[in-house]
Amino acid sequence: MTQTRWDSATDDLLVAFQNAGADWFETGILQPADVLLDLYGEDIRARAFVTQDLVQGELMLRPDYTVPVVQAHLASGQGAARYRYAGQVFRQQTDDSDRPSEYTQIGFEDFGATDTAAADAEVFALFSAALKPAGLTAATGDIGLLRGAVAGLQTTDLRKAALMRHLWRPRRFRALLDRFAKPVPKRALELCDDAPEIGLRSRADVSARLARLAEEAETPPIPAGQVELITTLLAIKETSTNALSHIRDLAVDMATIRDAVTRFDARLGALASRGIEPDALGFEASYGRTSMEYYDGFVFGFYAEGRPDLPPVATGGRYDALTRALGGDSAPAAVGGVIRPGLIAELGGAP
């Protein structure tokens, strides 16, 4: 458990996390690839370094700590706990070879808090205070609003599930929404007899989807007004105070986002009580949609203004969907974040 390779800035951040009640967490650099691949799919292969072991099979050089922390917490059987960690993570840089593919990540994760708005605000305030000397700008968002909006669409469960599946792929999400907003063109499709049935997907699977496509063709388009509401929601980018009032107006016609709006309101209150002024905190409804899947509520990032060439110095958010994917429906809620101290040093400041 040596920490000698880290600079004093890293130590200071870790002390801040320790003072917030976080236990020390450590895990190996080589991680089993199957869990990560199952959760994140092929996309992670483009980012992580994959290697082979004759006995253990496919392994990955730790791309981050989130999944091992969640697994360790679930295995511990504890309800609520907090963890801090620091160590090297490894990411392939295929397009931008000037960025390091190995760097230090310092993290803080909170599990099992029952008051999620308070926990979100506490984590954000912790990061904000720790990063204050670096003079960064914060960005926030909330994937829960978009989830609520999709849940409220007047359409089939099948279409809602298709949209939910692509929350984190904005382009495909938009294409699906546009497709569902129009009448479905009829496709005259029949099972074909002259081509042999090869592969695992059977002729029965094909007929099942043909039946679904026939059903789909009868589904009325999503009303234009509802598509408009989602478009308006996704375009929101203003101070948190203004965003909240704007989204409240939208909630008049979108009952299913009201729970998320209530949480947003409670979070802003909790942030204000910790000295974070909602009038000065930016909010973007689309923020965090292109990062890792499974962030499903509050999301935040800290970045250097005027340095769009650099990745965010810190990122975090709520990932209840990830703990549920690994631990089932009764898994504890989770919120946390990571900091890249190397970027702070590169920006010429020490926190």
Added chain:
Amino acid sequence: MTLKIGLPSKGRLMDKTFTWFTDRGVEMRPSGDGREYKAHAEIDGLEIVLLSAGEIPRELGAGRIHLGVTGTDVVRDRLAAWETQVLEIKALGFGHADLVIAVPRFWVDVDTMHDLDAVAAACRQTHGQRLRIATKYHRLVREFLQAEGVADYRLVDSQGATEGTVRNLTAEAIADITSTGETLRANHLKPLSDGVILKSQATLFKSRRAQWTGAERQALAALVDQIGA
């Protein structure tokens, strides 16, 4: 000072490359009995290095050869930010091949990438398994699927006879090079209408990483002049 040019070391691609240069007045012929991996060019300062077509991108990227002939597909798959490492000098007009995504022909419900994504979702839901796509062009295929927003798939490595993987139950779909589509048809597969990842052909590349002194630049100018690039 010699200008090193990497050329494919065997097969039709080698024959066509040699013919192409010879037709343009840069006579090239294999040495000895044709089994020896050595060839000679009738132009001053040009040295032929025979390599596997798949290794030519790596050699260009490392700057060990100044020029190389290979497919645009392998260059884009094997070299990160390929434009920063090599420059396309001339498309040679042969070795045409498209990298396409293909599925079994009896999948009448699947014609587009949208359909493939929907089938991948159903596959994971009903079989608890990601839709497997067999290919040897991992990076190109992954980038394409990512840009298209396809989820719930998995790439499985296939270094040859990729069209057979579906019948052999090791994949549900494939991504491979096709020129006429005959091999696909013979294996009861069909390309997706919007699943063309890349159109490739044999191309003469220049390495940006090799050492370019006056002599090499002069030899390149002479060669370019001769072949009309």
